[in-house]
């Protein structure tokens with residue numbers, strides 16, 4: 001049996017190798033351990049091995065884990081689809097949201113973010129391959145939404161997130177990441193402080209890093225396969 005600690009080490013190594021290969025400093029890239037559907041024990045093992053950033057997809061499951069583990073060193077990122085009736089759980093329990101794609105949700109998060117907490121760090125999710133089944137906005141909708149979000153005091157716009165269409169064809173995959181990198185550069189022209197490009201998962205983190213990813217979201221490669229939810 002390969003342990004989570006060993007898998008974490010090899011995921012960290014993959015990130016470092018990929019960074020090195022394209023002349024980037026591995027320190028620019030954060031490995032986010034996606035722990036959705038995984039038990040608390042698994043998260044604790046990863047945390048004991050030094051992993052501090054965790055990603056969750058479901059508001060209730062995530063909020064329960066944050067409360068139960070109750071460890072101020074852990075940094076929780078919400079990366080799943082978010083409905084209006086679940087925003088409070090996210091505003092009160094998470095440090096980051098990667099999957100923001102509607103002003104209505106942004107406004108609610110802003111209203112519900114407790115004053116005692118720092119601003120919620122947010123990325124706008126882009127549906128880069130314009131797939132029916134995926135959340136996220138169209139690239140041409142980005143600037144308008146970014147300006148609206150930037151005006152909300154309890155949110156801090158950090159950058160962009162995408163889940164490109166799954167493809168075994170490396171050059172197709174690269175096209176999606178390259179399109180995200182161009183969009184991110186355009187966003188930075190308008191908002192010079194944005195610094196986060198969240199893309200790349202267990203299967204494609206190397207290409208994502210080649211195109212400027214600063215957070216890679218890795219589940220399976222760290223925690224093993226998930227049961228279908």
Ligand SMILES: *Cc1c(COP(=O)(O)O)cnc(C)c1O
Pocket residue numbers: 034036057079080163201202203217218219220221
């Ligand atoms: C599940 C999930 C991941 C992790 O995917 P793996 O292929 O298991 O690494 C990353 N990002 C999002 C948004 C996810 O829902």
